[in-house]
Structures are given as C-alpha cells and as structure tokens.
Amino acid sequence: MTGQRNIGTTLLGISIGFLILLYVLPISNLALLSLAEGGRAYREFFAMEASIPILVNTFLFSAEVTFFSLVLGYPVACVALTASPRWRAVILLISTVPLWTSLLVRTYAWLALLGRNGVINQTLQSVGLIDSPLDLSRNSFGAMVSSVYIMLPLMVLTLYAAMRQIDMNTIKAARTLGARRSQAFLAVFVPLSKPGIVSACLLVFIISLGFFVTPALLGGPSDRTFSMLIAQQINRLADFAAASAQSIFFLGISIAMLLVFAGTIGFDQFIGGRLRQQGRSWLAASPLVDHLPLLAPLLRILESRLLWNLVVGLVLLWLLSPFLVIIQLSLSAADYLQFPVQEWSLRWYEELVATRQWRAAGLNSLVVAAIASALALGIGLTAALGLREVRGSVGRFALVILLAPALLPSMIYSIGAYLAAAKLGWADSRTALALAHSTLGLPFVIIILTTALGSLDPNLERAARSLGAGRWASLRFVTVPLLLPALISAAIIAFQTSFDEVVVSLFLSGVRTRTIPRLMWQSATMEVDPAVMAVAVVVLATVLIAALLGYLAVRLVPGMRRQAAAR
Amino acid sequence: MKPQSAPRQDAARPASSAAPAAGLELLGVTKRYEPLAPPVVDDLSLAVKPGEFTALLGPSGSGKTTALMMVAGFVAATSGDIRIGGHSIAGLPPESRNIGVVFQNYALFPHMTVRENIAFPLRMHRIPKARRQAMVERALDLVGLGGFGARFPSQLSGGQQQRVALARAIVFEPPLLLMDEPLGALDKQLREQMQYEIRRLHKELKSTVLYVTHDQREALTMADNVALMRSGRLEQVASPADIYANPASRFVASFIGDCNLLNVGAFVRSGDRWRVTIGDYAGDCGGPGPAEGAAALAVRPSHLVLGPAGGAGLQGRIKDVVFAGESFDCQVALEDGQTVWVRRAATPLEGAPAPGSGVTVSWMWEAARLV
Numbered sequence: 003m004t005g006q007r008n009i010g011t012t013l014l015g016i017s018i019g020f021l022i023l024l025y026v027l028p029i030s031n032l033a034l035l036s037l038a039e040g041g042r043a044y045r046e047f048f049a050m051e052a053s054i055p056i057l058v059n060t061f062l063f064s065a066e067v068t069f070f071s072l073v074l075g076y077p078v079a080c081v082a083l084t085a086s087p088r089w090r091a092v093i094l095l096i097s098t099v100p101l102w103t104s105l106l107v108r109t110y111a112w113l114a115l116l117g118r119n120g121v122i123n124q125t126l127q128s129v130g131l132i133d134s135p136l137d138l139s140r141n142s143f144g145a146m147v148s149s150v151y152i153m154l155p156l157m158v159l160t161l162y163a164a165m166r167q168i169d170m171n172t173i174k175a176a177r178t179l180g181a182r183r184s185q186a187f188l189a190v191f192v193p194l195s196k197p198g199i200v201s202a203c204l205l206v207f208i209i210s211l212g213f214f215v216t217p218a219l220l221g222g223p224s225d226r227t228f229s230m231l232i233a234q235q236i237n238r239l240a241d242f243a244a245a246s247a248q249s250i251f252f253l254g255i256s257i258a259m260l261l262v263f264a265g266t267i268g269f270d271q272f273i274g275g276r277l278r279q280q281g282r283s284w285l286a287a288s289p290l291v292d293h294l295p296l297l298a299p300l301l302r303i304l305e306s307r308l309l310w311n312l313v314v315g316l317v318l319l320w321l322l323s324p325f326l327v328i329i330q331l332s333l334s335a336a337d338y339l340q341f342p343v344q345e346w347s348l349r350w351y352e353e354l355v356a357t358r359q360w361r362a363a364g365l366n367s368l369v370v371a372a373i374a375s376a377l378a379l380g381i382g383l384t385a386a387l388g389l390r391e392v393r394g395s396v397g398r399f400a401l402v403i404l405l406a407p408a409l410l411p412s413m414i415y416s417i418g419a420y421l422a423a424a425k426l427g428w429a430d431s432r433t434a435l436a437l438a439h440s441t442l443g444l445p446f447v448i449i450i451l452t453t454a455l456g457s458l459d460p461n462l463e464r465a466a467r468s469l470g471a472g473r474w475a476s477l478r479f480v481t482v483p484l485l486l487p488a489l490i491s492a493a494i495i496a497f498q499t500s501f502d503e504v505v506v507s508l509f510l511s512g513v514r515t516r517t518i519p520r521l522m523w524q525s526a527t528m529e530v531d532p533a534v535m536a537v538a539v540v541v542l543a544t545v546l547i548a549a550l551l552g553y554l555a556v557r558l559v560p561g562m563r564r565q566a567a568a569r
Numbered sequence: 570m571k572p573q574s575a576p577r578q579d580a581a582r583p584a585s586s587a588a589p590a591a592g593l594e595l596l597g598v599t600k601r602y603e604p605l606a607p608p609v610v611d612d613l614s615l616a617v618k619p620g621e622f623t624a625l626l627g628p629s630g631s632g633k634t635t636a637l638m639m640v641a642g643f644v645a646a647t648s649g650d651i652r653i654g655g656h657s658i659a660g661l662p663p664e665s666r667n668i669g670v671v672f673q674n675y676a677l678f679p680h681m682t683v684r685e686n687i688a689f690p691l692r693m694h695r696i697p698k699a700r701r702q703a704m705v706e707r708a709l710d711l712v713g714l715g716g717f718g719a720r721f722p723s724q725l726s727g728g729q730q731q732r733v734a735l736a737r738a739i740v741f742e743p744p745l746l747l748m749d750e751p752l753g754a755l756d757k758q759l760r761e762q763m764q765y766e767i768r769r770l771h772k773e774l775k776s777t778v779l780y781v782t783h784d785q786r787e788a789l790t791m792a793d794n795v796a797l798m799r800s801g802r803l804e805q806v807a808s809p810a811d812i813y814a815n816p817a818s819r820f821v822a823s824f825i826g827d828c829n830l831l832n833v834g835a836f837v838r839s840g841d842r843w844r845v846t847i848g849d850y851a852g853d854c855g856g857p858g859p860a861e862g863a864a865a866l867a868v869r870p871s872h873l874v875l876g877p878a879g880g881a882g883l884q885g886r887i888k889d890v891v892f893a894g895e896s897f898d899c900q901v902a903l904e905d906g907q908t909v910w911v912r913r914a915a916t917p918l919e920g921a922p923a924p925g926s927g928v929t930v931s932w933m934w935e936a937a938r939l940v
Contacts, residue, residue: 459674459676461672461673461674461676462676462678464641464643464663464670464672464676465670465672465676465677465678465737466678466689466693467642467643467662467663467664468641468642468663468664468666468668468669468670468738468747469664469669469689469690469693469737469738469741470664470667470690470693470694470741471664471689471693472662472664473662475664475693476664479689480678483680484678484679484680
C-alpha cells in the first residue's frame, strides 16, 4: 500500500526526532562548546603529553578485552550449540545472568573479590599459600578480569546467535567425507562461524572503547581510558571546554568505528537478519586440518569432549562466582569484609532500611527507571513499526542512528546531557534523568521489538485487515497482543538499563535525585563496605524479580503461552 | 490515495442473509515496483462473473499473488482499475473492501481460540454480539469443525487449521472470496480432500472465488475458469476442458498437463486449420500457430499411440519405460533425433512395452495443436 510506506516514514520520523532532541542535540551542543575561544581546547588537547598515549591505551585495552572475551566465549557458545536442550538452556542462562544484573553490582563484586583484603586474598592467606596479600586490583589485572567478565555475555550471545545459522549438516557431510571431528571443526565449523566472530568482536571492541566504571574502580594508574580522561577534566579541573573538545574528538573516533561496523557487518543481525557468509578461509586451507603426524595430538585434544566441558564449566563458574560471594558477604555480621563469613546476620539489610539516604535513592531509582522504560517502550515500538515499512538504505541508516546510544561511549553523552540540563535549569531533576536514560534503553527496545516484529507472519495483520479491522484495530487486537512477550522483555531491559545506569547518573543526579548506582559509586570509590553488598543484593533481587514477573506473565496469560509455544 | 467510489458503509457491512455474490473485474491492472523495471503485473484484464470460481494459475514469479494482493488492497496498482459488483475499489483500505481472504499458511491468530478467530471479522464489522455466536457456529459446522471452537490454532492439524481459515473468511459473508495457495502446506492426500471441500463450499455458498495456485491439476479440477499468467501477463482464460484441449500458446500447452512439443518440418495454413508435416507423417490440425520463430506440434502423451514398427507415423525405438500405476510412460527415441513420451494405459492383459523394440508413433491429428 502506498499509505503504508508514508505511515512508516512518519513513525520513523517521530522516533528519530525524539532521539535527535534528547541525544543528538545535547552532543551537538558539546561541539559548539568545544570551539569556544577559537579552539583553544583542541590546541591544548593535542599539545597535552598524555592525550595520545591514553587514546592508544584505550584501544589496546579494548583489543585485549575483545581477545580474552573471544577466547573464553567461543568454547561456551560451541558447547551451548551442541548441548542437549536442557543443558543449552542452563549454559545460556548462566551466560546471561551477569547481563541481567547491574554493571555496578558486577564491578563491585570484583572489588570485593580482588581487593587487598578481598575474598581471594583472605582465602589464600587463611590457607597459608601466601603471607602478604597479592595485588589483584587497582592494576591492569583487576581491570581486565572485571572488564572481560562484563563483556563475556555479549560475546557468547552474539557468537551463539551466529553459530545457530550454520547448517550443521555441513559438519555431518564433512564427517562422511572422511574428516575427523576436529578436522570438520577446523575446516568447516570455525570458518562458517567467521561472520559471527567478526561481528561479536567488533561489537565488544566498540563498547569496550567507552569503558569507564570498571577501569576507574579496578584499574591502576596506567589503566586510564579516554572516558576517564574526560571525566577528570570535569571532576578535577571543571574545564568544560576541554572536556567538550575531548568528547568530540572521541566521538569522531567512535563514530568512525561504528561506521566500519555498519559497513562491514551491517546492523541487520540485530534485528533478526542473517549474517553474510563471505570469502574463503585460510583456516580451511591450512595444513592444520591435514593429517599431519605432528599435529595429531593437537587434534586429539580438540576432540576431547571432557576438555571442552571442563573449560566451559570453569568459565560458567567464574561467571557465577561474584554473586555467590556477594550474597554471602551481605549476610555477614562483621564490620569489615570477612571471608569466609563467620557469623551471619541481617544487620546490613536492616541498616539499609533504616538509612534515609538509601531509601530515597531507591525511590529515585524506581521512579526514574519506570518513566524511562515507559518512554523507551513507546518510542521503541513507534520506531520498530516504522522500520518495518521503511526498507533499503534509509531504513538501514535510521537503524544505525537509533542504535547509536547503546554503542557510543556514555561518557560523551553524560557530559552533553549534563550541560544541556544545566542550561535548561533541569539539573538535579528526575525528569531530566529519566529522559536521558530513555535514550539509552531505546536501542535495546528497538532490537527486541524489531526482531519480534520480523518473526511475525505479515499475513496475520493482512488477515486482520481483510477481515474488517482498520489499521488501529489490527495493531490493537493482533500486533500488540502477539508482541506482548517481546514488549514485556523490552520493558524489563529498558527498566534495568536505567536502574543500573552509573555514568549519566553521576553527572545528572544531584543531592535530591541520587539513584542507587550513584550512591554505590560514592561508596565504591572509597573502601569496600558490607552495607553496599546488601545494596548490591537488593539491586540484583529487584532486577531478577522484574524478570521473573515478566516471565510469569508470558507463561501464565493463556494466549501468550500458546503463542510462545507456537514459536 | 482517496476512496474514489463505492459507499464504504455498505461495503463494510454484511447483509443479514447471505450476501449476493459480486462479480470481480480487473481492468488493465499494472503493477510496477520500480519505474524502469519490467512490471510485475502487466495490463491484466480479467472478469470473474458472480458466483464463478476462477483459478489464477501460473509459475512462481508470474505475478499472480501480486494480482491477488492488489484485489485485497495490500498492494496499490500502478495503473488500471479493480471493480467489485461494478464499483471501483481503488483506494479503499483492505478493511473496507469486504473481501474474504484465505492466506498462504492460513494466518490464523495464534493468541485467539478458533471461535475468537472466526468471530474476529464479526467483531470488526460490528455485528451485534447476540448474532455472532450463531454465525460462528454455523461457519464451524459448514467446514465440519463443530466442537473445535475452544481450541487454539496450535492444537489443530494442518487440515483443521485450513478449515478454520476458510470459516473465518466466509463467516462475514463477503461477496468475494480470495484464496492464495491455500492448500500449499498440506500433503497430497489432504490436499485432494480439501480441494473437494472447497468445491463443495463454493457450490453451497454460491460465492465468487478467485483462487491463486501454481498447481495446474488443482486449477483444472477445482475451477470453472482457469486464467493462466506468465511474467505478469495473462496467457489464456478458458474453462479447464478448453484450456487443456486448445492451448493458446506453446507456454500454455507445456504448463497445463503433460505435453510433447515436436519440431515441425513444414506447415501451411489450409482454411482455419494447419497442414503439418513431420518427416513423412502429415495431417491437419488446429491451434494458434507459432507466435514467433519455429513452430511446434503439441501432443499429449496420452494421445500418442504406439504401433508395430513400419506403420504409418514416425519410426522410433523405445528407450525407457516408467511404470506409474495406472499407466506406462514410454520414452521413445524417434529416428529424426527427437524424443517423445507416450502414455499407455496399464491393463492386466498387456505387459510393459520392451525397451529397445522398434515402434511406430502416431496420433489422431484432431488432438494435436500447432503452437
């Protein structure tokens, strides 16, 4: 229908307008600011001795995070792919558990584990393996461990999604043609998973570029990232022009990376599209897959199911360990971090409830997250419906814009939003924080809803129309009910994105609107406090309860269960 | 686009008794997705009389589904007009066209029960609640699914889902019914059963039906009229018997039924017939004649006769024999290098022709067509 396309353009226009207003304009404002005094800030920046090394360091850091995530994530994705349905569910669930919990909770957990008086050091000392505590945090090791931990779920999920597109009959074919298991793996499976590897690595790399919280809390003096440099300009020097110039410079680099991604891999995979299979593979042609006596032991190791399972088991244990530790520590009666816990008590939870500061922060977090997720959901649905009608290069470009807030460094946006809010007299306002958070949740909502819409048989809506339902009635009676599970998970993720958000909150929330992550950050920059462990558990529980409610809603509403079963 | 004509209210409201079937006319309908690309549907003119069952047949990519979607209102025609009951429906949104559509893969709403699915159009057309239930039950009975109303589509077999889709499309008594490859997802036996069911429903409801299919057998067995499309254009519209016996082009001859296309040595017009010579075998036959280039003689395998070598006809040797149940299909290599298929009824009295034996292939010239 001709009208259909126009409506699609309108819907897309509305959602992009929203994003321009709340995301693009504040950042553009930075560009203006950075040019003040004839570009003094840029001249100073390039003259500054530290600026280029920090940029290089940021890239190296991201590359390392990407490498280790791939090495740990690839076996997990492979085993999940070949496991029985039950084990696959377990593996994927454990891989995603970190994703469902606050970034700050995760980082905080590593602080508790790796600190000088942390769980690992205390344990090793009590066993008598070491005399004085090891330096596990406040250095590159700590920054790397916690950063890889944070990126691993994304790596596993992206790899797994790509591997699922591989026709497993090709592996069987290779076996019937005389290849050993390991040879089929190296010559067929790994090359076919290449698009997934490239896409997952680029994704992890781009997101790692903007890392701030983890290296700031767990890294040492040499682990400064570009986002930290920008934050420093504001926190210590209050030099907004310099911070703006650095932000714009960093933005340029990030956008370039984003365009590389959009150009090579494309964003279609985020919305249910297939990855393109391209080129031949050096691996398939390499002597590695031939029957060389020298390499036979290597191939045999690759074929050891036990070894694979062991590696994956250890990775999964690693993924779970912080939670196990945090829950225990929060129930400790000791005034300081003590592991193993000797006396149990609920005193820290009682203290939380008693402290006005935490109660106020909890309320702020809930209100802000509720508004932000509602907004993100509404705009996200608008965008997803629009994206469905508008195809081709226009649609692809719109998708890049709509997903950008999830991929570009949040430090840049934080500063932009902070300055914009200050200009409008909205500093320390829940509304401003909620609006800013909604843009960060929007990409996830769009990814979920667009994928769900794409898997919807277009004939269902056509059928509704032919049976007499107008555009609105067909949306209300057919599309939205069928999207309900997706809408619920999108709402939960948008909620969590806001509930969990640190960087923007650091800048936008003042005394009155302090959120939980904001308060946690304050304590975390000082010493590990058992009360914060209790907060971490509460945050974890809140997100898990929200997820559980969503899951129950999908299971218990009869029509939705049918539909979930039909998928 | 704005509605050009057709009173929207009237079109959208089913009459209390069975709505009279309305005729469908496509007048020079063309669909071009890109200005320079060849049209997907090219100047299609087709009339379906009230109460008639017309099959829109064609290979995949021939534009038949696009044509159907233009009638249903999901694709706008680039030019041309579509009329139902004499009124143009150009510009009317799908929900105001009052056309029942049975979709490929049924498009049943998975979140509604069978009853809710069938009641949906009644709800949308604001039929009073009191009347809805009776109409739903009647539709369910009509398709033989009484008692299945409380189930969800996912609890039904493919054939049952097909029936629900039918019931949902007819319950609001639309004057026109469109079906888009409705039996494509069913296995052969069920498909034949449903062909019969749809035929029966059509006779019972006396509705006008446009039925899109790529299966020529389905078109021949079900339809009053077959409209064959190729690359967006209409090749021929005729009754099943007529289109089978008198194909208007070589494409029609080869698409409908099995057909041998024999290279012709010489042909001349003699009156309203053709004088055709192949080797030293000659005769008079009908047919449209060649559209362009070389002519071919179209003869159905079942119209070819095998005789002992040296008789009147074309000489050849049996290359292969395929047993197909009720018949033997014999592949015969002719002396001039061509190959033909001859279908011979398999009777208990006669054995299979022996491969390698010499034969004479002949036919009744009345059954052959020059295309």
